[in-house]
Amino acid sequence: MPDPQDPILAEVFLSNIRANYALLRDKARGSRPEGRAFMPLPQRDLAFYWPDLVPVVKADAYGHGHIEVSRDLMRAGADFFASGNVREAVELRLGLAGADGEKSCPPILSLLGLTGPDDLGLCVRHGIIPLIYDARQLEILKTLPSISGELAIGVKCNTGMSRLGFDAEDVPHLREALRGIPGVRPLLALSHLHSADSAAGPQNTRIQAKKFAATLSVLRTEWPHLAASLANSAGTLLAPEIGELIGPHICRPGIALYGYNPFAGTALENEGSGLRPAMAVSAPLISERRIRAGESLGYGLAFTAVQDTRVGIMAAGYADGFSRGLSNKGEVCVCGKRAPIIGRVSMQMSAVDISALPDDAGWPLRAWLIGGPHAEAVSGEETAKAWGSIVYEVLCLLGRNRRVHHP
Numbered sequence: 001m002p003d004p005q006d007p008i009l010a011e012v013f014l015s016n017i018r019a020n021y022a023l024l025r026d027k028a029r030g031s032r033p034e035g036r037a038f039m040p041l042p043q044r045d046l047a048f049y050w051p052d053l054v055p056v057v058k059a060d061a062y063g064h065g066h067i068e069v070s071r072d073l074m075r076a077g078a079d080f081f082a083s084g085n086v087r088e089a090v091e092l093r094l095g096l097a098g099a100d101g102e103k104s105c106p107p108i109l110s111l112l113g114l115t116g117p118d119d120l121g122l123c124v125r126h127g128i129i130p131l132i133y134d135a136r137q138l139e140i141l142k143t144l145p146s147i148s149g150e151l152a153i154g155v156k157c158n159t160g161m162s163r164l165g166f167d168a169e170d171v172p173h174l175r176e177a178l179r180g181i182p183g184v185r186p187l188l189a190l191s192h193l194h195s196a197d198s199a200a201g202p203q204n205t206r207i208q209a210k211k212f213a214a215t216l217s218v219l220r221t222e223w224p225h226l227a228a229s230l231a232n233s234a235g236t237l238l239a240p241e242i243g244e245l246i247g248p249h250i251c252r253p254g255i256a257l258y259g260y261n262p263f264a265g266t267a268l269e270n271e272g273s274g275l276r277p278a279m280a281v282s283a284p285l286i287s288e289r290r291i292r293a294g295e296s297l298g299y300g301l302a303f304t305a306v307q308d309t310r311v312g313i314m315a316a317g318y319a320d321g322f323s324r325g326l327s328n329k330g331e332v333c334v335c336g337k338r339a340p341i342i343g344r345v346s347m348q349m350s351a352v353d354i355s356a357l358p359d360d361a362g363w364p365l366r367a368w369l370i371g372g373p374h375a376e377a378v379s380g381e382e383t384a385k386a387w388g389s390i391v392y393e394v395l396c397l398l399g400r401n402r403r404v405h406h407p
Contacts, residue, residue, distance in 0.1 A: 001373070002282055002366065004284055004363075004364035004365060004366045005284050005364050006282075006284065006366075007283070007284070007315065007401075008281070008282070008283040008284075008315060008316045008320045008322075008369075008401045009281065009282055009283070009401055009403055010063070010279055010280070010281045010398050010399050010400075010401040010402040010403070011279065011280045011281070011282075011402075012064045012065060012068070012069075012278055012279055012399075012402055013276075013278050013279075013280070014068065014069065014072045014278070016259055016276035016277065016278040017064070017069055017072065017073070017257060017258065017259075017278045018072060018073070018076045019276055020256060020257050020258070020259055020275050020276060020278070021053070021055065021073055021076055021078065021257060022076070023274050023275065024053055024233075024236050024237075024251070024253050024256055024257065025052045025053055025077075027236055027237055027239055027251075028052055028053055028231070028236050028239045028251040029052055050227060050248065050250060051078070051079050051080040051250060052077070052251075053078065053080075053236070053250070053251050053252065053253060054080045054081065054082050054109065054229065054250055054251070054252040055069075055070070055073055055078055055081055055082070055252070055253065055257055056081075056082045056111075056232075056252050056253065056254035056257065057069055057070050057081050057082065057083055057092065058082065058083050058084035058088065058111055058254075059084055059088075059396055060088075060396075060399065061258070062254065062255065062258050062392065062395045062396055062399065063279070063395040063396045063397070063398065063399015063400065063402065064258055064278060064279060064395070064399055064402070065399075065402055066083065066088070066091075066092050066095075067091075067092060067095035067096065070092060070095075070096055071095075071096060074096070074106065078106070079106045079107075080106050080107045080108075080109070080250075081106060081107075081108050081109070082108075082109045082111055082252050083108050083109065083110055083111065083128075084110070084111060084112055085110060085112040085115060085119075086110045086112070086113070086114070086115070086119040086122050086123060086128055086130060087119075087122070088110075089108045089109075089110040089126075089128045090122055090126045090128060092108055093105050093108055093126050093127065093128065094126075105127075107127070107129055107152075108127075108128055108129065109128075109129045109130075109131065109154055109188075110123070110128050110129065110130045110131060111131055112131070113130040113131035113132055113133060113137060113154075113156075114130050114132065114137045114140045114141070116140075117140055117143065119140075120140055120141070120143065120144065120147065120151075121147050121149075123151060124144075124147060124149030124150070124151055125149075129152050129153060129154055129187060130151075130153055130154070131153070131154040131155075131156050131164075131190065132153050132154065132155055132156065133155075133156035133164040133165045133166065134164070134166070138174075138177050138178075138181075141153075141178075141181050141184055142181055144181060144182070144183050144184060145182055145183060149183065150183040150184075150185065151183060151184055151185065152185050152186075152187040153178075153184060153185070153186055153187065154186075154187060154188045154189070154190055154229075155174070155178075155186055155188070155189045155190070155219065156189075156190050156191065156192075157171065157189055157190065157191045157212060157215045158191070159191040159192075159208040159209075159211040159212045159215070159230075160194055160204075160207065160208050160211065161191075161192050161193075161194040163192070164192075165191060165192075168211065168214065168215055171215050171218045171219065172218060174219075175218060175219060175221070175222050178222075179222060186219070186223050186226055187226070187227065188226060188227035188228065188229055188250065189212075189215065189216055189219055189226055189227070189228055189229070190228075190229045190230070190252075191208065191211075191212045191215075191229075191230050192230075192232065193205055193208055193230065193231065193232050193234065193235050194208070196231075196232060196234035196235045196238065196262070197233070197234040197262035197263060197266070198266070199266055199267065201234055201238070201263070201266070201268065202238060202241065202268075205234075205235060205238055205241065205242060206241070206245060208230070209230060209242050209245035209246050210245055212228070212230050212246055213245055213246045213247075216228055216246060227249075227250055228246055228247070228248070228249040228250065229249060229250040229251070229252055230242055230246060230249055231249065231250075231251040231252065231253075232252065232253065232254060232262075233253040233254050233255050233256035233257070233262045234256075234262040234263060235251065236251035236252075236253045236256065237256070237262070237263065237268075237271040237272055238271070239251050255391065255392060256272060256275055258277070258278050258279065258395060259275045259276045259277035259278045259279075260275065260277065260380065260381070260391050261273070261275050264381060277370075277371055277379070277380060279370065279371060279380070279395055279398070279399060280368065280370065280371030280372050280377075281368070281369040281370050281371065281398045281401065282366050282367060282368045282369060282372060283314050283315050283316035283320070283322075283366070283367055283369060284314070284315050284364060284365070284366055284367075285312040285313060285314050285315075285334065285352075285354075285363075285364065285365040285366065285367055286313055286314070286315045286349075287312070287313040288310065288311065288312050288313070288354070288363070289311050289313075290308065290309065290310050290311065291305050291308070291309050291311060292305065292308050293305050293306060293307045293308055293309075297311065297342070297343050297351055298342075298343030298344045298346070298351055299343070299344045299346060300344060302327060302328060302343050302344045303328055303342040303343035303344075303351070309342075309353055309355055310353070310354050310355040310357070311342070311351050311352070311353065311354065312334065312339065312351070312352050312353075312354040312365065312367070313349055313350075313351055314332065314349065314350045314351070314352055314367050315348060315349060316348070316349070316350055316367075316369060317345055317346050317347045317348040317349050317350055318345055318346070318347060319347045319348050320348065320398070320400075320401055321396075321397030321398045321399075321400050321401065322345060322350060322369060322397075322398065323345065323387040323389070323397070324344065324345045324346075325345075325386075325387035325388055325389070326341050326345050326350070326383070326386055326387045327341070327343065327344040327345045328341065328342060328343065328344075329341060329386040329387065330378075330382070330383055330386030330387065331352075331378055331382070331386075332352055332367040332368060332369050332378060333367065333368040333372055333374050333376050333377050333378050334352065334354055334357060334365055334366070334367045334368070335357055335358075335361050335365065335374075336374040336375065336376055337354075337356045337357055337376060338356070338376050338378070339352040339353055339354050339356065339357075339367065340352065340353045352367060369383065369398065370383050370394065370398065380394050380395060
């Protein structure tokens, strides 16, 4: 437990992430091809087997700390990770390097891939697997022989998201172009589910899986052992259904790994039961005052009390990732009681209504923004809904206050 007077603090419970990983691994294992090895990675003298899961640790593991989370998951059996841009992937590899240097690290996929020419050298030097998703990147790959290296790559295919990836009609040309670039070795093909977590998730997933299966059949005429990865968090929970359409495949969960059910509020909610949120965020109350009915407070006098109100001033604001969109919206938890946010959230302070607290509540007091030890804890989803966002943003922003990791 943090000291009541500590500054805003995001605590990450690694034990919960390990538990989520185990739950998701069990869901995905029906998709794993036992005993089939990947081709050796050209950057390292190493062959490895298709993993159970590829945990997504991009954006600093959704605010949870990508190096700390990945180290812990390696001890739990994770042997492949998906990162964000190439530089973030390199930072992860260096952070995971053991006594024998980077060769002890598992493979790392950069989901943003080659965003510029300099990324190519970094991938070769550090053994990062970049994702390739447009013709411009093929031009960058053609410079590979000049830097005297080989490169394993992932290929992104568009099956309906229409954000990144080669369209089905472009895949034959892609196959020929890659075949003509010395030293490039496609290792896996990926696509991304656009609405697997919606009410129509299973139906939409089947449509995309069928498109992906057709693309895979074209690519595998050249690389017959090319691995396949389609499932995100929601797809991981539907892994057997995807496997029926594309065969053995690798799941790459993100938000579920950190404890949030992608099917929350849908008919499939039970598919994600048992996930444990891994982040709790708290901040101190630094002052208390009382305002009378009819009095206002804060910038713009945006809150006017309708009755005598006991106000706590919390040392958390938008500079700490606590959104200004929560002004006069949402709640925190203080001493096990819900406390509404009142007035405008400012840079490093917010006001909360603590009228429900007993008069003898001892100071100093601490407010829990999300999670925490109380039955009335505010969930990340509730906070996200109040500020008109999604829990991904809540975790990424509040996670910047991360200072403690629990084993």
